[in-house]
Amino acid sequence: MIYWAGLMFISFCWKMLVTVCPRVATQTSTLGDKIRKHLTLPALFNGEHTAPFSVFGFDYALMPSRGEGLVLMGFFIINFVCLFVDYNLDNNNVYWPDRKDIQLMRYMADRTGIMAFVQTPFLILFGGRNNFLIWLTGWSFQSFMLYHRWIARVMYVNAVLHSVGYTAYGLVFGKETFDSYWGDNYWRWGAVATVIGGLIxxxxxxxxxxxWYEIFLIIHIAFVAVYIVGLWYHCVTLGWMEYVYASIAVWAFDRLVRLIRIFAVGFNVVADVRVIGDIMQLEVRPGFFKPAAxxxxxxxxxxAxxxxxxxxxxxLVEVRDGxxxxxxxxxxxxxxxxxxxxxxxxxxxAEMRVGLEGPYGEKFLVEPFDTVLLIAGGIGISAMVNYAKTLAAKKREGQHIILYWIMRSDNSLEALKRPMAELKESGLIELHIHVTSSNEVEKIQLEPQTSDSEKNSFDSTPALLSVNYVKPDIEEVIRQVIADANGSVAVAVCGSESLNDASRRATAANVDQAKKRVEYYEEAFAWA
Ligand SMILES: Cc1cc2nc3c(=O)[nH]c(=O)nc-3n(C[C@H](O)[C@H](O)[C@H](O)COP(=O)(O)OP(=O)(O)OC[C@H]3O[C@@H](n4cnc5c(N)ncnc54)[C@H](O)[C@@H]3O)c2cc1C
Structure with a gap:
């Protein structure tokens, strides 16, 4: 707990510092660049972070970045050390004199049980939507989900050692004694929790x-509920209940805030939903509370x-006419x-009734950077439009803002023609639109839509957007932008697995090639 709290305290201080003085985020040093280039920014092993780690065509897991990997390594080491140190075995032990083996078995079983148990509140907090640590630290939900999964694994190893330790301890005193344990509630519910933990x-x-994300989620919630019931009855007569209460409290807090968010912002509100090109557009009228975009x-x-x-x-792409x-x-x-x-x-x-729960999401701190390179792959543009608009509106003298949008088909352009055209017309950002389904190099003009059937709120835009029908080499684009930049550079990406991973690779490789700091921000539309 102290380990996580310490890391979070450092992140909290950093967040406060850059909130008060954003320019600090653009400073760097040779050592800092080296650390970020080799130790924190790249993906852990083979350059894959958003893409899953696969062997023989099977996808097994999402890999951490090296920075996240270091955090996890510290966590593993602390757990490992705590498992092994400081067992006071003594031949004069009051309970088991001259039986150091039994003493060790019992102490190890107790210790692993406690080590598994105390991690439960963190585990549940890290997996929740309304995890207040996200607000305090600025760590992404993706990172918390990664830690959630690894804490669960470490916790489960401890729980299994606890069960094995107690089983071995019971058997030492003979089968009859061991069998008698099954008559106790705490023993039976402990077994239930261990088995259900394995199934989770x-x-x-x-x-x-x-x-099967939705099926996974329903089963996950149901199994975790049984797990918590198991912990409750396992410990209600033994103690340590404060950890069960804390776990239920963080879960209840998350659910309560979800309800508040949905009732305040969008309970049963009206949405105009339509197909435009190859995507759908939803225009939702929020409820009485309308958070700023x-x-x-x-x-x-x-x-529903x-x-x-x-x-x-x-x-959220934008707020238009409320x-x-x-x-x-x-x-x-x-x-x-x-x-x-x-x-x-x-x-x-169609006009539909929908629920709207939010807003969620932490903002990337790109504003203070001298050059901001925004990269969107396909529908990932939805996360980038708002950055581009906000940056353009607050653009500083000498700041260079570049947006690359790379998509398979220009059908996707239709729904976002208006905000893109506004960006283009503002002249404040350098806009590159690439469509990769054709190899032809040509420039086309997108006229405003006139067809009634696809009439949308962007229909009156006198937009002329240049489209390039060539797939850009994004690693080369990033290298070039960093090489040409006059000062600090922020690269922010939201796209497919391969686009995100290529961008991370290229940014890490060139982090020491700019005159000032190069920072990398990533949004992935998948955390599962
Ligand atoms: C922060 C964030 C912002 C996003 N913004 C957009 C956006 O602006 N436009 C857009 O088109 N897509 C966006 N997505 C992706 C979008 O949420 C998924 O495409 C959608 O949930 C798929 O629903 P489905 O039932 O049709 O998916 P499926 O075809 O069943 O699954 C497709 C993928 O979506 C994941 N997924 C499914 N349900 C959820 C869920 N409830 N929560 C998280 N992941 C899920 C699955 O694991 C799978 O990887 C965003 C995702 C995230 C995490």
Whole structure:
């Protein structure tokens, strides 16, 4: 606990410092560059961070960045050391004289039990949406989810050692004594918790949670509830209940804040939803509380008509005429159902009742940098538009803002034509739009939409957007931008697994090539 609290305190101080004095975030040193280039920024092993680690075509896990890997290593070392040190075994022991083996078995079993137990509140807090540590530290939800998974694994190893230790300890005194333990509630519920913990480990494996996220989530919540009940009855007569209460409290806090957010911002509100090109646009009229639109924000949207028990995160593109605008790419689950529903509607549009829960998301601190390179892949543009608009509005003399948007098909352009055109017309940012489905190099002009069937709120834009039909070499783009920059550089990316990982690789490789600090920020539309 002290380890996590210490790391968070350092991050909190850094967050406060750069909030008060943002320019500090753009400073660096040769040593700092070396550390970030080799020790913190790159992906842990083979350059894959957003993309899963695969062997023989099977995806196994999401890999941490090296910085996250170091944090985890410290955590493993502390756990490992705590398992082994300082057992006071004594032949004059009052309970088990002259039986150091039994003493060790019992002390190890007790210690691992406590070590497993005390991590439960952190585990639940780190996995929650309303984790107040995100607000304090500025660490991303993705990082907390990664730590959530690793704390769970370490905790489970401790729980298994605890169970094995007590089983061995029971058997030393003979089968009859051991069998008598099963008559005790604390023993039976401990066994339930250990078994259900193992099942949670299995059902939360990457290949399940990524492929069947909603099923994973329902089973996960149900199993964790049984696990907590198991802990409760395991300990109600033994002690340590404060950790069970704390676990339930952080869970209840998360659920309560979710309810407050949805009732204040978007309980059963009206949304105009329509198909535009190959994506869907949702314009939602929020409830009585209308949070200001900030870059990095996303909301959970509930479409009760289609799947009332699900909610999915979508980045806020902009607020226009009091409506919150989102764009959604159809995938295989709820978004696919929404797409099919709209396809069946006249003019491929409908007015629907939705729930809106938010806002969530921490803003990247890109504003103080001299050059800001924003890179969006496909629908990842939804997270980047707000940064581009905010940066353009606050642009400083000499600041260079560049936005690359790379997509497969220019059908995706339709829904975002207006904000993109506004950015282009402002002349404040350098805009590069690439469509990669064709190899032809040409420039096209996108005229404003006139068709009634696809009429949308951006329809009156006199936009002329240049599109390049060549896939850019993003690693080369990043290298060049950093080499050409006059001062500090921030690279912010939101795209496909390969785009994110290539951008991370290129930024890490060139972190020492700028005159000042180069910083990297990443948003991935998947944390499962
Ligand atoms: C912070 C954030 C912002 C996002 N912003 C946008 C956006 O602006 N536009 C957009 O089109 N997409 C966005 N996404 C992705 C979007 O949330 C998923 O595409 C959507 O949830 C898929 O729903 P589905 O049931 O059709 O998915 P499926 O086809 O079942 O799954 C597709 C992928 O989405 C993941 N996923 C499914 N449900 C959830 C969930 N409830 N929470 C998290 N991940 C889930 C799955 O693990 C899988 O990787 C964002 C994701 C995140 C994490």
């Amino acid at each position: 480990m299995l059902q939360a494996a990457y290949m399940f949670r990524h492929r 900030k870059p990095g924000q996303y909301y959970y949207i509930y479409v 008509k289609l799947k009332f028990w699900e909610n999915h995160p979508f980045s 409506k919150y605008v989102f764009v959604a790419k159809p995938m295989d689950g709820m978004t696919n159902k929404l797409w099919n529903y709209l396809e069946s509607q006249p003019q491929r549009s």
